[in-house]
Amino acid sequence: MPLLKEETRQQQSKLAEYCKTGIVPELNGIIEENLHHYRRLVFNIGIDTIETAYPITYRFLPDEIWDKLVYEFYAEHKCQTPQVWRMPLEFYDYCVEKDIQGKLNLPFLNDLLYFEWLELEMHTMEDIPYPSYDTKGDLLKNLLAINPEHKLVKFTYPVHVLAATELEGKEGNYFLLMYREKESGRIQFMDVSILYAYILEQIQNGLTLHAVLTDADSLFQINNFEMLKEHALVFINDLKQRQFILGFLNK
Amino acid sequence: MQLKDNKYIGIGFRKDFSEELLDSTVLKPAFIELAPENWIGMGGYWKKQLDKAAEKFPISCHGLSLSIGSPDDLDLDFLYKIKKFIKDYKVQIYSEHLSYAKCDNAHLYDLLPIPFRKDAVKHIIARIKQVQEVLEMPLAIENVSYYTPVAAEMDEATFISEIVNGSGCNLLLDVNNVYVNSFNHKYNAKEFIKKLPLNKVAYIHMAGHEQISDTVIIDTHGEAVIDQVFDLFEYTTSLLKPVPVLLERDFNIPELEELQGEITRMETIVSKTWKKEHAIA
Structure with a gap:
């Protein structure tokens, strides 16, 4: 009772x-x-x-x-x-x-x-343990270690780019990479294309960049692997400089 | 709580001034208090701040959402999270409000007055015992400020005393709340304090408030402590063995010198009322 x-x-x-x-x-x-x-x-x-x-x-x-x-x-x-x-x-x-x-x-x-x-x-959000990684390796052939404290988000409106008053009629596919810097705890935002969002997602799923680009070349009907590789490496190196890509996963 | 050098006065750890506090040579609390609800499951910058604070100060915890007086069942999942937090940060005092903040499965995030009734006393005693059993430590329960009684059958002092004595919990005596209630409900604050189970007081809170009309004071924690509350504090401590004392300041945060001034004033008072050297148990 x-x-x-x-x-x-x-x-x-x-x-x-x-x-x-x-x-x-x-x-x-x-x-x-x-x-x-x-x-x-x-x-x-x-x-x-x-x-x-x-x-x-x-x-x-x-x-x-x-x-x-x-x-x-x-x-x-x-x-x-x-x-x-x-x-x-x-x-x-x-x-x-x-x-x-x-x-x-x-x-x-x-x-x-x-x-x-x-x-x-x-x-x-709670801290997520960082993976063990080396700083030296091959960007194309080795598995890349990425900052685990991140989110890759798809929006229908570019709310991360435009002011709320400018969003009307801007329907589409927009991708945002957000990650938390390890030392400062600051949040970084990066508008990414659908192609680069795909690349990041597949790297996160455990594929090498070379394998991802091979798939992307046909999936996105680019049919020019060398050009894709050249552009992707610029993007990946930028992420490495920003310390979103930490290095190369230890086996 | 083990405090050094006969220093008894701590301060509420608030994000608004956490950075300043951690680097401060001005503000020197004996310990800090925080609400576990505001920190459990938090990572990143704030987790680092919390960890730094834990290295520098002893920590006490003052809960907001356990809702000890609620008609709803206790949230055991949440209670176990509190238990882990207490263990992780070596918390030696965990207190909660003698009020309810959740009802009909909805959190309200503020402190509602429990009816001062016999069945509520029995209900709360059982819940406090359950909490203490899970946490494997005594709970300190705080007398809250209230602006209206609801369906009362007994007076506030009797209600508090019966719960403390029946559950075996400790009492967090909030001196400002006694002052606020004595004003709002027109009773004698010192007489009220004398009726409480003073042998069970394990912790004291001090704070500022705001008088919003001729008949109502609101417990805001947003103003400096007034002289009358310092006087009541002196009277209260003269009746007690030494216990940790907390200065609560949640809003309208002044310069740290001002907060330290209030801490120093309290230290001066207890250096008179608690003359002998004590290790706070």
Whole structure:
């Protein structure tokens, strides 16, 4: 038998629901004029957290739309994470699930929110052990060691390149490489073409650059391996200089 | 917590001034306190900052989301993460609020007042025992500030005392919260403190607040500690054995000299009230 009586549980539940929705409940023995402080304090924490996580979207959306969105999120959604800094991911998931971008006729909204979340996630995500690697080797024939703290993301809108006001009508295939620098923890962003995204993905899957380029040459109907190799090596050397490509994997 | 040189006063470790604190020759807390929720699972720059802090200071943990007073079941997965964090960072004091922050399967990220009722006392005692069993260490439970009671059957001091005595947990005595509540609910702060199980006090919090009207003070942690709270602190420490004391400052962070000034003032007070040399257990 539960130790907490149903009546007590209900009182707690009503207060919590009030904090989420702002709809004043019937509670026993309260100081009515002070009740609103709880709604204000709870709501402010939520709204501050979301606005800090999504500064671009917050500035882009008109105030009345943003306020309504955050209000509805807080009222309808049950936040699951005990860590408030992870809560903005639930806000993104909520917007996707409720098709907010469709309702607002902003087809790039999901991409924009996800881009903003990724920046936060990349900055805070748990450390991933670096692979063991040598600094000397053959870029084409040896397996390349890459910074494990990265994400290669596909967007339908170039939210990482253009301002939110310029995204309309820019539908396409866009790829973003994000990685966290080991020492500084800074996040680096790199817009990459579909070809280079493919190359990076296959290197990540454990293929040598030579094997990847051989596949890419036919897959992308380039049919000029030497030219592809020349361009790809410029790209790979650039990534090596940026220390995204660390070196050559130890066998 | 083992503290050196009879220094008892720590400070909340906040990202807003973590870098300054780690390099500071001005601010010299005896220890730092952090909310495990803000650090568990975090890597990159902030993990490095945390690790540096752990090398420099003893760490205490003050939780935000365990929601000890919730009608919902305890989040055991989360509790085990806290346990690992406590172990990883050699945390010797883990405290939580005597409030609830989750209800009906929804986190609210703030501290709601628990009804001061007998069934709530029993419910919370069982939960604290469960937490202590999992963590294999005592929990220190904090008296929270509140702006309205809800469906109360008993007074606040009785509620706290029955929970502390019934669960065997420690008490984190937040002096500022006592002051805030004594103002908001019109009771005598010193009389209130005397009613608490003072032999179970393992930790003290001090903070600033904001008076927003003639009848309401909000516990903001965003202002300097006021003289009346320092006075109440002096009175409180005169009744207690030495324990660690924390200065909480979460918002509106001033120059570090100002924070050190508050720490020094507290050190001066406890150097009088806790005259003998003690090793804090």
